[in-house]
Amino acid sequence: ARPATSVLSARGLRARYGGFTALDGVDLDVPAGRVTAIVGPNGAGKSTLFHCLAGTLRPARGSVRFGSRDITRLAAHARTRLGIARTFQQLAVFPSLTVTENVRIGAEQGRVIDPGAVERALRLLGLDGPVRALPAAGLPTGTLRRVELARALAGSPRVLLLDEPAAGLDSAEVAALARVLGTLAADGTALLVVEHDLDLVAGLADVVHVMTAGRIVASGPPDRVLDALGDREATA
Ligand code: ADP
Numbered sequence: 001a002r003p004a005t006s007v008l009s010a011r012g013l014r015a016r017y018g019g020f021t022a023l024d025g026v027d028l029d030v031p032a033g034r035v036t037a038i039v040g041p042n043g044a045g046k047s048t049l050f051h052c053l054a055g056t057l058r059p060a061r062g063s064v065r066f067g068s069r070d071i072t073r074l075a076a077h078a079r080t081r082l083g084i085a086r087t088f089q090q091l092a093v094f095p096s097l098t099v100t101e102n103v104r105i106g107a108e109q110g111r112v113i114d115p116g117a118v119e120r121a122l123r124l125l126g127l128d129g130p131v132r133a134l135p136a137a138g139l140p141t142g143t144l145r146r147v148e149l150a151r152a153l154a155g156s157p158r159v160l161l162l163d164e165p166a167a168g169l170d171s172a173e174v175a176a177l178a179r180v181l182g183t184l185a186a187d188g189t190a191l192l193v194v195e196h197d198l199d200l201v202a203g204l205a206d207v208v209h210v211m212t213a214g215r216i217v218a219s220g221p222p223d224r225v226l227d228a229l230g231d232r233e234a235t236a
């Protein structure tokens with residue numbers, strides 16, 4: 001197997017909203033060329049973990065590293081510049097801008113400004129047809145999720161954080177998404193995916209972490225971890 005160099009890592013992350021502890025000591029490694037998945041019930045802290053990794057929430061304790069660099073106090077836009085790209089659970093495209101313009105913003109905010117990366121991202125996500133000239137407003141959810149992903153890719157990221165990328169997609173769209181994510185991992189990108197669709201996780205992830213109440217309670221290859229999860233839910 002290829003060596004799993006950790007691109008992004010977290011140690012001892014704690015996060016609070018007022019008096020409520022949403023992350024309670026999370027350690028995580030996100031290696032290059034692998035798909036790392038996080039599953040767990042609503043409210044487990046998955047999105048909070050993403051916010052701490054992306055820089056949109058400051059942890060109360062613990063650290064985040066990008067390679068050997070401590071980025072715990074680095075602002076979100078500076079992390080994007082380093083090559084940490086994300087999509088949001090709630091879609092965040094600019095409705096009045098066209099598909100191409102939305103994707104171009106990703107290139108301008110990213111690690112390197114490469115106009116070729118915009119075209120590659122549009123093509124990879126199947127957005128290089130007439131849809132590219134349409135305003136994002138009114139496009140179907142599946143298309144908007146592809147716009148978001150293309151925008152994240154247009155900055156040539158090293159790490160891609162995807163919060164529920166399959167939400168609202170039909171099964172053909174999920175299959176297409178899985179192909180794209182597999183391609184990105186094969187090209188060396190480090191992927192971290194929070195996802196409810198356990199079939200997608202089982203087919204795609206190299207490692208799955210199960211989060212409950214702000215902690216990672218199980219980790220391992222999907223066949224082992226998801227079977228244990230199924231058994232636990234069956235007996236709950
Ligand atoms: P998940 O993504 O796993 O569903 P979240 O990270 O969104 O979980 O939320 C974890 C917990 O933190 C939940 O109990 C949620 O209600 C709470 N929470 C999330 N965001 C906020 C916020 N901005 N203010 C207060 N509580 C929050």
Ligand code: MG
Nearest residue numbers: 046047048089
């Ligand atoms: Mg969430």
